[in-house]
Amino acid sequence: MAAAFIAAVPVAQAEMLEVIGTVYPIQEPDLMEAMQNRMAKMQESGEMDKLRKEYQEKMKGLVNEPPVAKQLSRTNEPRTFYYDPTLIVPYNVLDHKGDVLVPAGTRLNPLDTVSLNGALVFFNSADEQQMNYVRQYIKGAKQGSRLILVAGRTFDTMKALDHRVFFDQGAALIKKFGIEQVPAIVVQDGRRLRIDEVVPE
Incomplete structure (x- = not known):
């Protein structure tokens, strides 16, 4: 049976195929x-x-001239309000031994240890009326003021005022303090910050 099966299987024949066309080596660009x-x-x-x-x-x-994150109008109605920087610790703060250093619920005020020397002056230097106000303010300031732009050109403002200028990137500070109009003056008042939105004159 095996011999008959083998005899019935056709014999495969191999043959060489001719090359059709020119063969080029594969080259990938470096x-x-x-x-x-x-x-x-x-x-x-x-x-x-x-x-x-x-x-x-x-x-x-x-x-x-960084992008302006929040548009603020020039102050039309003066406003005074306060910002309390007190923080409430949400959980127990432990030392390396696991002992409680600061219990959860503790109220911490950074103004108890660090004072705000001088004022923070927020303004838009693209508004000439605000620029004039800031010029007069820094001339009469008893302590050094930190000038903080909410809009305008930083280098041009520094040159015009002959004073170092910062920019409130992402409107982080005006959002934190709740400032809605400029110019606005932030000063320390005890354990709080007093914020005055003033009409530039």
């Missing part, structure tokens, strides 16, 4: 070499210098 060639061409054409200058100007513009 990515790094392609990038270097592209960079060299951009350098030669001056395109690289152009892109570099455009990027530098863009960064300089963002530093000088």
Whole structure:
């Protein structure tokens, strides 16, 4: 039976097939070499210098005039209110032995240990009326003031006022203090901060 089965199976025949067309070796372009060639061409054409200058100007513009996160109007109705910086500890603070250092529910006020020297002056330097107010304010201030822009051009303002200027990035401070109008003056009043939104005159 086995011999009959084997005899019935057709014999496979192998044959060499002719080559159709030209055979080329597989070559993949070198990515790094392609990038270097592209960079060299951009350098030669001056395109690289152009892109570099455009990027530098863009960064300089963002530093000088950061995006405004919250638009504030000029103060029309003066307002005075207070901000209490007291924090309530939400859980027990333990030392390395597991002993409680600060119990949950403890009230901590940073003004008990750190004082706010001088005033925080928030304003929009794009408004000339506010700029004039700030000029007069810093001339008469008894202590150094920290000038904080909510809108305007930082470097131009520093030059115009001959004073160091900060920018409230992301409107973090005006949101924390609840400031809605500028100029606004923040000073320490005991264990609280007093905030005056003043009409620039």
